[in-house]
Amino acid sequence: MQGGAEDTDCIEIKSERGGLYIHIAYCRKKCIYCDFFSAGDRIADWHGYVNAICSEFKERINELACPIRTIYIGGGTPSLMPIDEFSRLCDFIKPYANDLEEFTIEVNPDDVEESKLEIWKHKGVNRLSIGIQSFDDKVLKVLGRRHDSATAKKAYELARRYFSNISIDLMFGLPGQSLDMWTMDLIAAIEMIPEHISAYSLMYEEGTALTALRDIGRLEEAPESVSEKMFLRLIEELNKAGYDHYEISNFALPGYRSIHNSSYWHQQPYLGLGPSAHSYDGKRTRKANRADIRGYIDYWNQSYIEKKYEDSFYESENLSDEELIEEYIMTRMRTREGISLDDFHKRFGNNSCDSLIRNCKPLLDRGLIAFDENTISLKESSVLISDSIIVDMI
Numbered sequence: 001m002q003g004g005a006e007d008t009d010c011i012e013i014k015s016e017r018g019g020l021y022i023h024i025a026y027c028r029k030k031c032i033y034c035d036f037f038s039a040g041d042r043i044a045d046w047h048g049y050v051n052a053i054c055s056e057f058k059e060r061i062n063e064l065a066c067p068i069r070t071i072y073i074g075g076g077t078p079s080l081m082p083i084d085e086f087s088r089l090c091d092f093i094k095p096y097a098n099d100l101e102e103f104t105i106e107v108n109p110d111d112v113e114e115s116k117l118e119i120w121k122h123k124g125v126n127r128l129s130i131g132i133q134s135f136d137d138k139v140l141k142v143l144g145r146r147h148d149s150a151t152a153k154k155a156y157e158l159a160r161r162y163f164s165n166i167s168i169d170l171m172f173g174l175p176g177q178s179l180d181m182w183t184m185d186l187i188a189a190i191e192m193i194p195e196h197i198s199a200y201s202l203m204y205e206e207g208t209a210l211t212a213l214r215d216i217g218r219l220e221e222a223p224e225s226v227s228e229k230m231f232l233r234l235i236e237e238l239n240k241a242g243y244d245h246y247e248i249s250n251f252a253l254p255g256y257r258s259i260h261n262s263s264y265w266h267q268q269p270y271l272g273l274g275p276s277a278h279s280y281d282g283k284r285t286r287k288a289n290r291a292d293i294r295g296y297i298d299y300w301n302q303s304y305i306e307k308k309y310e311d312s313f314y315e316s317e318n319l320s321d322e323e324l325i326e327e328y329i330m331t332r333m334r335t336r337e338g339i340s341l342d343d344f345h346k347r348f349g350n351n352s353c354d355s356l357i358r359n360c361k362p363l364l365d366r367g368l369i370a371f372d373e374n375t376i377s378l379k380e381s382s383v384l385i386s387d388s389i390i391v392d393m394i
């Protein structure tokens with residue numbers, strides 16, 4: 001992860017610009033590992049949902065004290081959205097987002113069809129994020145994904161006719177997945193030449209079907225040593241193929257880092273719309289919308305007169321100095337560029353900077369982190385123990 005002046009492709013983070021995240025909380029089918037907030041789309045009230053988002057947007061846009069630079073429609077499964085409702089949403093937001101640099105929509109391979117691709121492109125989407133996860137049909141079936149490998153490849157090819165910036169998601173450390181199978185996944189992904197690849201190790205989250213199945217012995221968790229080898233293989237193969245490992249889980253061809261996600265890692269402000277969406281003002285206030293679809297639709301479809309007597313739909317939290325520093329270290333150390341001591345000093349002052357340098361000293365002595373041009377970053381060789389390094393730095 002160590003960066004040098006000549007090998008970085010750093011996105012210039014313009015502090016006067018913000019991000020807009022829109023959460024579409026419907027899925028066709030729950031994947032067994034997923035703990036994101038979503039509900040089945042058979043009960044979807046798309047019209048009411050889009051009305052609510054437009055209404056929340058109109059009322060909260062002023063919280064974003066800078067122009068919208070990126071839009072990210074995530075979920076859930078945004079690609080399930082009927083195209084007339086998607087168009088209505090985009091038309092509503094468009095006048096407030098004249099200077100967009102990136103507009104991403106998350107897409108399930110099963111939903112990719114020409115009529116949708118046309119509309120997404122026509123309405124200004126310039127980046128697709130396709131949730132492929134694996135090219136192995138058995139593994140996809142275990143995960144409860146809707147698509148199979150052939151569908152994923154077909155969807156990608158079709159999407160390519162419309163979009164020149166495509167990201168794909170992959171997962172590793174999956175039940176029944178060997179290192180060879182993962183290598184085959186990586187080869188298949190590289191052959192497609194997506195501009196961006198995000199790859200995550202499978203997590204056993206509390207309350208998911210996956211965790212329950214493991215706990216009753218119906219499926220076996222991949223040994224940690226295998227997952228680690230898969231992570232190293234991922235880095236090796238993608239580096240060889242010319243991808244820049246710019247964040248622990250993210251890889252991009254030159255010029256194709258995710259601008260929206262990079263803003264999160266650089267403490268930029270964003271407004272999150274939709275049930276369970278989070279917002280950040282770029283200073284110390286975070287807001288989290290309630291995870292309640294019906295409540296969200298009802299709340300934002302009420303008239304102003306009724307609504308103003310109720311509580312807001314979000315919970316607000318003011319971060320302490322310690323929390324801000326923790327978040328800063330945690331997010332920046334996941335990036336190739338790491339922490340600029342000048343920036344850290346400017347934000348948090350002398351004492352915090354001294355304490356960070358003190359905490360880093362033993363890690364530097366052990367060769368686990370790099371210090372270069374007043375910047376502290378993770379070494380590629382330390383990537384497997386990044387979590388414990390970050391904890392030691394805080």
Ligand code: SF4
Nearest residue numbers: 027030031034075076
């Ligand atoms: S499609 Fe995505 S959000 Fe929906 S259940 Fe599967 S992983 Fe979760």
